[in-house]
Amino acid sequence: MVKYRYSRLVDGPHDTALDQILGSGDPATVDQATVNRELKVDEMIAGFRRAGLSDDAIIRRVFSAEYEPDNRPGAYYPHNLILVGGQTFDSTSKRYRGFFHTALAAIG
Amino acid sequence: MQIRVSNANRAVPLFKHFLLTRWHVTIEQRTAASGGTAPAEPMTQTNDGFTGMVDDSTRWLRLAVRASCVVGSATYELIHIKQDFNVPPRADTTLEPLGWKKGAPSDPIGLYKGIPNLHPLLALNGNNVTLDIHFVDVTDLYLDLHGRSPWFLAMNVLRGTDRTIRIMASLGGHPLIWYVTVPASCAGIPKVKPAVLVMPADYGAIFYDNSLPGIRTSTHGKSAGSLQSGLETLCWTLTEPLTDERYNALLPRYVALRKTFSGPADDLPQPLHHFRGVLTYQPSSGKLVPQYWDVPMGVERAIHDEKYILMLPVMNGGEGGVLIQPGLRKRISNAINFLYSHGTTLHYESIDIGKPVLSTFSQSGDNVFTSADRNRDDIGGLVLFEPQYMNEHLPGEDRNLTFGKAVVPELLRRSVKVVVVGRYRERPRKYLPDGQADGILTLPDAANYHLLAYPLPTSGG
Numbered sequence: 001m002v003k004y005r006y007s008r009l010v011d012g013p014h015d016t017a018l019d020q021i022l023g024s025g026d027p028a029t030v031d032q033a034t035v036n037r038e039l040k041v042d043e044m045i046a047g048f049r050r051a052g053l054s055d056d057a058i059i060r061r062v063f064s065a066e067y068e069p070d071n072r073p074g075a076y077y078p079h080n081l082i083l084v085g086g087q088t089f090d091s092t093s094k095r096y097r098g099f100f101h102t103a104l105a106a107i108g
Numbered sequence: 109m110q111i112r113v114s115n116a117n118r119a120v121p122l123f124k125h126f127l128l129t130r131w132h133v134t135i136e137q138r139t140a141a142s143g144g145t146a147p148a149e150p151m152t153q154t155n156d157g158f159t160g161m162v163d164d165s166t167r168w169l170r171l172a173v174r175a176s177c178v179v180g181s182a183t184y185e186l187i188h189i190k191q192d193f194n195v196p197p198r199a200d201t202t203l204e205p206l207g208w209k210k211g212a213p214s215d216p217i218g219l220y221k222g223i224p225n226l227h228p229l230l231a232l233n234g235n236n237v238t239l240d241i242h243f244v245d246v247t248d249l250y251l252d253l254h255g256r257s258p259w260f261l262a263m264n265v266l267r268g269t270d271r272t273i274r275i276m277a278s279l280g281g282h283p284l285i286w287y288v289t290v291p292a293s294c295a296g297i298p299k300v301k302p303a304v305l306v307m308p309a310d311y312g313a314i315f316y317d318n319s320l321p322g323i324r325t326s327t328h329g330k331s332a333g334s335l336q337s338g339l340e341t342l343c344w345t346l347t348e349p350l351t352d353e354r355y356n357a358l359l360p361r362y363v364a365l366r367k368t369f370s371g372p373a374d375d376l377p378q379p380l381h382h383f384r385g386v387l388t389y390q391p392s393s394g395k396l397v398p399q400y401w402d403v404p405m406g407v408e409r410a411i412h413d414e415k416y417i418l419m420l421p422v423m424n425g426g427e428g429g430v431l432i433q434p435g436l437r438k439r440i441s442n443a444i445n446f447l448y449s450h451g452t453t454l455h456y457e458s459i460d461i462g463k464p465v466l467s468t469f470s471q472s473g474d475n476v477f478t479s480a481d482r483n484r485d486d487i488g489g490l491v492l493f494e495p496q497y498m499n500e501h502l503p504g505e506d507r508n509l510t511f512g513k514a515v516v517p518e519l520l521r522r523s524v525k526v527v528v529v530g531r532y533r534e535r536p537r538k539y540l541p542d543g544q545a546d547g548i549l550t551l552p553d554a555a556n557y558h559l560l561a562y563p564l565p566t567s568g569g
Contacts, residue, residue, distance in 0.1 A: 016352050079530075106527060
């Protein structure tokens, strides 16, 4: 989760799932509402870039504190992401181990 | 000789519960001389149970206890206990348990169990048999009502591990409905470890009555705006974030499933790529809004690998109910024993049920700390995700419940492991007892704490 917080903002072209959504020729996988929404996301990111924003500036702009439930600094990993986050990522399986998993393992 | 069948728990209105409206309690008897078994005879219902007469010549008897719930034209048999006894020849001796039937109420044969020789939901005192039942399995009833929920259907498509979900009802009061997930990895092992995840009133709770209409309430299956249905919370809790490989494999089936849903899009399971660990964004009024709440928690993988049974009570708002009363371990064990005796989900020869691990997120710290305080010797561990109620009240919080700072040190003294997850360095007074982490396992750990910050180190994270 940590690794992928910003990838849609700065590395979308390398996201194979987005390739499926936006570029699939298979009618079985086309969901037009999703295509439209992700195209809009792409369009907004392109607009940020045309305005001269760097990756860092885009991230800082999107992750503003207004989305933080308790309205304090730290919006890059807010209250609700804590519940689904983790600190261990297995690059082979592409799975991260959630904090809940790590906690149960520690308790035994 | 008279035998009695009664209720072991005053706090449970067993014989008057709205889910148990039709009782049928019988005894079959066999004499030494005849060798044959007389037909089952109904016992007589009294104010507090059932009584029946056993002939002096009887040497063996079978007690059968059945209780059902009638909803419309459907009848759901929820309790079905069959217990065999030896009846010693002397009148002053008591019944001797021989064995019992393990299996679903619908299973006419079941598996005969002689070790232990007394049904796990019965206690025996002389010739008085008591029913020790705090929970019943209402899966069939619940899924007949809510099994077409888009969230339930989506969850089953997205499942990443082999596990069984049972829906249980607490007979002693709220939380009435509990989702119990048994991973295949612990279905056939002797040591059963329960973990209870308590969600806060403002995320994951619904509002429903402790009644049959309460079970029928549509918010069990239908989300509405920012109010998650019970089954949405279960779907989100269990589902493991999808890898690219699983995403590609699931996409056609998932897209086809979503096309069968109707209603406002915001109330329905989101597009498949939202179930990954990759954060998605919603364009809104010229902004991109991070969809923090869409990333699933992935508990099914955790309980599968660590061999835990997950119990997720559907909270009625913030009402702690039986969750915060003394005797929690007994009730949790009772629920698992019900599953064990009334089905094949748990199938080891005999099971040993450990102390429950309690987990809380945010506002539900109040219920979890209070429950731990009232059950100090019976807690297997605490997992605390940025818990409120640690040291002080926030505005509007219930002031009758226990602070974490009062109970966490007590648990640590008992060698209970306590895990705090979140931004404990920035907010030690909020998330750590008296701001101190001594003896507590904190996550992210010291080597990984930087992951909460931005920018990440160039090495990734």
